[in-house]
Amino acid sequence: MLILHCPYCGVDAEESELAPGGEAHLKRFGPGSSDEDFEAYMFARKNPKGVHFERWRHAYGCGKWFLAARCTATLEVFGTYKAQNPRPHPDIVAAVKAKRPGWEGWK
């Protein structure tokens, strides 16, 4: 079972008390943007096989949204960090690079 550490309340939460929220760090394109940008924001997803950054909510705990770095090919969790980070936290990036030396970095 997937276990993620909630960076807000400090609980190691099991999957059944978490709600997945999809890809993290998407740049929002709203009214006034081009059709291409809006479509990409709404639908086009990295869906990578490997290192991935995601939004999660501690739904049956403190209720807060947070972010996680995870490997979709092995289900390994690299770490979690607060949702206020507009890009992956440097500590998380370092943790991923330590375990995946060939990783190209977050784009």
Next chain:
Amino acid sequence: MGMRRYSMFAVAREALRFHAGWERAWKSPEPKSHYDVIVVGAGGHGLATAYYLGKVHGIRNVAVIEKGWLGGGNTGRNTTIIRSNYLQDPSAAIYEKARSLYEDLSQDLNYNVMFSPRGLLMLAQSEHERRGYQRTVYANNLQGIETEWITPQKVKELVPILNIEGPRYPVLGALYQERGGTARHDAVAWGYARGCSAMGMDIIQQCEVTGVRTEGGKVVGIDTTKGAIGCSKLAMVVAGHSSVLAEMAGFRLPIESMALQAWVSEPIKPAIDVVVMANLVHGYMSQSDKGELVIGGGTDGFNNYTQRGSWHHVEETTRALVETFPIISRLKMLRQWGGIVDMTGDRSPILSKTPVENIFVNCGWGTGGFKSIPGSGWAMAELVAKGEPGPLAAEFGLIRFREGRFIDESVAAGVAH
């Protein structure tokens, strides 16, 4: 050509010579340097695409490339259910095309796919479901698809082991498709593979695609673990790995890959001779010819490429089905497995041209892949052969996401994944 047909006479002939004359069902050649069409993915959809390219459109210089073994992905991991009781017209059309091709697929392929139109029920266990399924019945009747609304008493007649009185979710009726059912999933892949091989196509297993070669916005070939192979057209039919392959070609898809699980009980004597879907409690069940109860549940909600799902789905679905079918409460689970399904936002597939010229994509079948194999292959072959979608594929292009013309089946199909 040169495929020896299977028949009663062939069985008799081989019986008289110690079965020494059976040949391999398909050949395993080394790749040539160039093909008119390369289909990536030797699952049901990829093989059906290649088969109808040859049979309907006369394009036979075709290779089907597979990184693992033939039919080892979702084609070998589903619950083998076939139905076409969809709400939206484009979905109903392509799923019914598939279902109707299944009717005589064994004869067409000269390979027994064991199509069993045993009847399929979708239980209505809430007022919303009842209204939704009655609407689907009306829609299906207008679309020319035979479904009917049946009462709880008729449900009980068809499925005596079903508890229709609840207590929590009493059965209020069901959407019934009499010609829905199941087929032998591996045989579908094997039958198409044999048909492709007999037409002179190359099926190349254990050959992973590592790159897509383009020149001036056009595809010219692929790199694989068995070397570079040139092609004039490329069909990507790889379900859960569609995003990975699209990335190699330089575009993104509106796809999320997630794990979907199924499991079977220990085998028991015949107990249920229809397929029952209980979508409110999220489980579906049928009985295999071996006697195992085949059970499917829901997808995980997060991206996953591991072909393993989360355990709590098994528990939740089994718990719900024990309420629905009390006699199964003491059965042991025999085995469990997962496949990686390619989910789109509107839960409808993508059959489309792509930003790269002569690359075509067939994906997004999500949790509904097996039932659609023949129709998907038929429509994809037309798209690849002509370069433009035919009537079956027309509405399923990538452009629908930009234009907001979704084919919303996430609620209509009653499948809450």
